[in-house]
Amino acid sequence: MRLVDDPAANLKREAGEQAALLVEGGMVVGLGTGSTAAFVIAALARRHQEGLRFTAIATSERSAKQARDLGIELSDFGHHDAIDLTIDGADEIERGSLNLIKGLGGALLREKIVAAASRKLVIIADERKMVRHLGEHTAVPVEVTPFGWESTARQLGVLGARVSARHDRVGTLFVTDGGNMILDCNFGVIDDPAGLERRIGEIVGVIESGLFIQRASLVLVAGADGVARYERA
Numbered sequence: 373m374r375l376v377d378d379p380a381a382n383l384k385r386e387a388g389e390q391a392a393l394l395v396e397g398g399m400v401v402g403l404g405t406g407s408t409a410a411f412v413i414a415a416l417a418r419r420h421q422e423g424l425r426f427t428a429i430a431t432s433e434r435s436a437k438q439a440r441d442l443g444i445e446l447s448d449f450g451h452h453d454a455i456d457l458t459i460d461g462a463d464e465i466e467r468g469s470l471n472l473i474k475g476l477g478g479a480l481l482r483e484k485i486v487a488a489a490s491r492k493l494v495i496i497a498d499e500r501k502m503v504r505h506l507g508e509h510t511a512v513p514v515e516v517t518p519f520g521w522e523s524t525a526r527q528l529g530v531l532g533a534r535v536s537a538r539h540d541r542v543g544t545l546f547v548t549d550g551g552n553m554i555l556d557c558n559f560g561v562i563d564d565p566a567g568l569e570r571r572i573g574e575i576v577g578v579i580e581s582g583l584f585i586q587r588a589s590l591v592l593v594a595g596a597d598g599v600a601r602y603e604r605a
């Protein structure tokens with residue numbers, strides 16, 4: 373999305389720039405994916421030019437390209453047992469729990485792998501992303517293996533979802549960085565996100581869902597009055 377098309381771009385930038393200040397010299401840092409995370413990468417590139425040295429791991433080919441183009445060298449995730457800090461965006465953030473829906477940008481699998489290995493996951497967003505209950509506005513993206521995906525879709529339907537296979541702009545099936553597909557699963561408001569994550573994960577053919585339960589450590593939300601901080605208890 374071009375910045376001029378995004379009415380929340382300034383808020384995303386504010387949250388992204390604050391989050392980038394959390395990176396300290398010598399850290400192993402996970403770089404998220406999406407238009408908000410792109411502001412973090414840009415801010416970190418400026419800090420890198422000023423002399424800050426850190427090890428960066430990208431959660432998508434898109435973020436990897438942006439980082440490299442801006443002079444940030446990347447390291448292979450497989451070479452690290454743990455990541456000190458990952459900064460990423462989200463599609464929905466549940467107010468009380470800080471549980472998340474992620475994956476509208478299609479990078480949920482690598483994002484979840486990197487999040488799971490991170491000592492601290494900082495989520496950045498503009499205030500439109502905050503909801504009372506997950507599922508209010510957003511379907512849950514589920515990454516599935518292409519083989520027999522229609523059968524996997526039917527099983528997700530049995531869990532109560534309206535399922536649609538994601539397509540790209542030219543109308544062909546969307547392919548993730550891992551060569552998989554995404555099924556967008558609309559469950560409506562989700563009463564039990566942890567139970568739903570478990571049930572989705574039990575379906576053979578599912579690789580991961582975009583439900584991120586108890587993973588965010590800190591959420592920075594930019595709004596008209598500045599950037600609010602929410603820490604997970």
Ligand SMILES: O=C(CO)[C@H](O)[C@H](O)COP(=O)(O)O
Nearest residue numbers: 406407408461475477478479
């Ligand atoms: O999960 C993601 C990509 O897989 C993104 O973090 C999420 O979609 C938010 O994107 P944006 O900052 O562009 O609103």
